[in-house]
Amino acid sequence: MALRYQRLLWLLGAFALLLAVGATRFAYDRALQAQFSDLNDRGSSTLTLAAASLSGLLSRFERLPGLLAEQPALRALLRYPDDPAHVDVANRHLRENAERSGASVIYVMNSDGVTLASSNYDQPTSFVGGDFSFRPYFTEAMAGGLGRFYAMGTTSNKRGYYFGAPVDIGRDRLGVVVIKIDLDQIESAWAYEDLRIIVTDTEGIVFLSYRSDWLFHTFGALDQARLARTRETRRYANAEIGEIAHARDTVPGGHAVLRTVANDGGREEFLALHTDMPRAGWTMQVLLPTAGAYRQAMTLVSTGALALGLLGLAAFSLWQRRRQLAERLAVQQAAATELEARVQQRTSELKFANSALQEEVAERRMAEGRLRQTQAELVQAGKLAALGQMSAALSHEFNQPLAAARNYAENAAAYLDRDRLPEARDTIGQILGMIDRMTRISRHLRNFARKPNEQLRPVSLADAICGARDVLAWRLDKTGVTLDLDIGTPAPVVTGGLVRLQQVLVNLVSNAIDVVEDAADRRLHLRAAPQGEIVEITLRDHGPGVPEALQARIFDPFFSTKEVGKGLGLGLSITYNIVRDFGGRLSVANHPEGGAVFTLTLRTANLEAVEAAE
Incomplete structure (x- = not known):
């Protein structure tokens, strides 16, 4: 029973669908x-108005050539064509009439078709001297009628409509007066979004069009006879006559449509209406886009179909509601039973989740305790690392003065063996100076860990360099390295601390000695030059230089390019921090001619401040 009922529903649905399709198609056609x-x-209304507008424009100028043919100035010109005075009067007279009437050009031709005077006589495209005897408007006027012709000017290359009237003096026909009308303004005024107008001549060639690519083209092939007539009159000068790709068809109601290719390459369709203009020999067509008509028809049909669909949907909804009403009670009973079972299952799941959550909380508390213990161990490790770093720094900074003190002690022993007491006493004084220096250095080594308490003050760069040379004199003599100084006179005064600045110079020069110790060129160049509010100090060596990949890391603690056991990698790091405490900068680069260049930039001070500080 249910299967038969279902089949009946399918048959009724298919029949309703076919009925709806047929009704929709019929409604759409209507x-x-x-x-x-x-x-x-x-x-049709637009076509009538456009044709009347164009005919009115032509009628406005139709009688003007005959009236101008009676003008004395033009008749005198044809009688005496070689008189310059008559030519000048005629040219000005024609220009005045052209400006007054709105004509494009007015000109006078003799009986041979040669132009004697023209309103554009002083323009680059002047018609004066041109032979237009091949134009039909000239031959028709010389035959005694009113010449009419539409063409593209062979001189100006502009389209226009020509009227020609004969000039008769007595029984002699001496020439023709011609008026050219520019129709471009009408053509541009016809171009609307939903309105297109084209005009074709007696040969079916389009000469007025809203589309420039249709000009001088035909709808259909142009036979040789018609093409020869067009070329004989040079109607369109040297323009190439082409064919417009199109197709014609009819739509419901018997209306003729024209299908063409749009400018963007797509297809477009127009309702084509035409009317003849017998006096001019033209055919005017109005092309109305049909896309709006199709959309409007589709909108009407869609609206009707939507209304019917909504009505059918309401009926189907009512029927469905009656069926669902019978099923709802059974569904509610089954849902109640299922809900009770799911509540019990959910309660059991919540109990299990609560137990798991408690276990996870306990695990997290244990993890938090382990984390605190790990943090404490890391803090202790950091303290030990800092202590190791300070010890290494002390070892590095005391190495240079201790080496110098040992050298002086050996010299003092030699002097005592030789009973050279003054030299021995002087050498012992140098040793005491080294001990005092180590004392001062130990007091300032805290700069590596934190900013020192010593206030910055003006320091003579000459004094700092002198102290650094005292510390490194034994190394310079032993290695044969020469230190070339050029710090100017007087020497610059910088802002910093004397001991720490000596420490900076000792570290930089000592590193440079290590670099050039085995090099062929063992010269070091120390330069200083004030530059406004700063003093730039450079130290250049003739070693292999610093690779670019290492220049960014060379001032890091414990980073060294020396062999194992020859350095801790702290000298440049300590130097960098001291310079930064001075408010200066320290950088490294490679010299274009080889070797490394360390550039130390410090703030400048004045000599009076140094003397006051001393």
């Missing part, structure tokens, strides 16, 4: 026919 009828009525 709506489209109504839209095309309305479009045809609108196009």
Whole structure:
């Protein structure tokens, strides 16, 4: 029973669908026919107005050539064509009439078709001297009628309509007066978003069009006879006559449509209406886009189909509601039973989740305790690392003065053996000086860990360099390295601390000695030059230089390029921190001619401040 009922529903649905498709198609045809009828009525009115506008423009100028043919100035010109005075009067007279009437050009031709005077006589495209005897407007006027012709000017290359009237003096026909009308303004005024107008001549060639690519083209092939007539009159000068790709068809209601290729390469369709203009020999067409008619028809049909669909949906919804009402009680009973079972299952799951959550809380508390213990161990490790770093720094900074003191002690012993007491006493004084220096250095080594308490003051760069040379004199003599100084006279005064500045210079020069100790060129160049509010100090060696990949890390603690056992990698790091405490900068680069260049930039001070500090 249920299967038969289901089949019946399928058959009824299929029948309703076929009925809806047929009704929709019929309604769409009727709506489209109504839209095309309305479009045809609108196009007919537009076509009538456009044709009347164009005919009125031509009628306005139609009688003007005959009136101008009676003007004394033009008749005198044809009688005496070689008289310059008559030519000048005629040119000015024609220009005045052209400006007054709105004509493009007015000109006078003799009986041979040669132009004697023209309103554009002083323009680059002047018609004066041109032979236009091949134009039909000249031959028709010389035959005694009113010449009419539309063409593209062979001189100006502008389209226009020509009127020609004969100039008769007595029984002699001496020439023709011609008026050219520019129709470009009408053509541009016809171009609307939903309105297109084209005009074709007696040969079917488009010469007025809203689309420039259709100009001088035909709808269909142009036979040789018609093409020869066009070329004989040079109607369109040297323009190439082409063919417009198109197709014609009919739509519901018997309306003729034209299908062409749009400018963007797509397809477009127009309702084509035409009317003849017998006096000019033209055919005017109005092309109305049909896309709006199709959309409007589709909108009407869609609206009707939507309304019917909504009505059918309401009926189906009512029927469905009756069926669902019978099923709802059974569904509610089954849902109640299922809900009770799911509540019990959910309660059991919540108990299990609560137990798991308690276990996770206990684990997290244990992890937090381990984390605190780890943090305490890391703090202790950091303290030990800092202590090791300070010990290494002390070892590095005392190494240089101790080496110098040992050297002086050996010299003092030698002097005592030789009973050279004054020299021995002087050498012992140097040793005491080294001990005092180590005392001062130990007091300032805290700069590596934190900013020192010593206030900055003006320091003579000459004094700092002198102290550094005293510390490193034995190394310079032993290695054969020469230190070339150029710090100017007087020497610059910088802001810093004397001991720490000596420490900076000792570290830099000592590193440079290590670099050039085995080099062929063992010269070191120490330069200083004030630059406004700063003093730039450079130390250059002739070693292999610093690789670019290492320049960014060379001032890091414990980073060294020396062999194992020859350095702790702290000298440049300590130097960098001292310079930064001075408010200066320390950088390294490679010299273009080889070797490394360390650049130390310090703030400048004045000599009076140094003397006051001393």
